[in-house]
Amino acid sequence: MLKHERDRLGKNAILLVLAEDKEEELFSTSHLDELQFRYCKGKVGSMELQKIVAAIETTAKRNGIVNGEIYREMHALYHAIIEAMHGVTRGQVDLGNMLRTVGLRFSIVRGIPYDNDQEGEWLAVALYGTIGAPVRGLEHETIGLGINHI
Incomplete structure (x- = not known):
């Protein structure tokens, strides 16, 4: 059974990626630490999927979220990254070939989301930002969430 509502991995990843400066300090340093979740944030912008994946993977490794x-x-x-990108790109995980670019913030949260610790650890990746034609001002907001077990 999933833990309480406030302990949800995906919900916390989304709240973290949406949090601005002071909100982030209050939210992440107390709540996520209390839950013993590991987490980090970053930014990436590109027309190439592999650059987005590489940026998120590098951030996760550098912050000790995953062991490379x-x-x-x-x-x-x-x-988890690819699942989140499905949300960002509305199911067609392609950018440059379709003349689309993204500017994204991302969060990665790792922890045990179940009451039974034997269910193991899971990862959530949340993406939030803009997607659109590679012309400034023609983009719109987008969001995606991916969750996978380790």
Whole structure:
């Protein structure tokens, strides 16, 4: 069974990616630490999917969210990123070939979202920002969430 509403991994990833400066300090340093979730944030903009994946993976490794030497951790992160990109791109995970570009903030949250610890750890990747033609001012907001078990 999932933990209480406030302990939800995906919900916390979305709240973290949407939080602005002072909101982030209040939200992340107390709430996520109390839940023993590991987390980080970053930004990326590109017309190329591989650059987005690489930026998120690099941030996750540098912040100790995943161990780059353990395949299952990187595999789980990769699938969470791709699932989140499905939301951002409305199901067609393609950017440059379709003359689309994104400017995204991202958050990564890792923890145990179930009452039974034997269910193991999970990862959530939340993306929020803009997508549109590669012309400033013609983009619109977008959001995506991906969750995968480790």
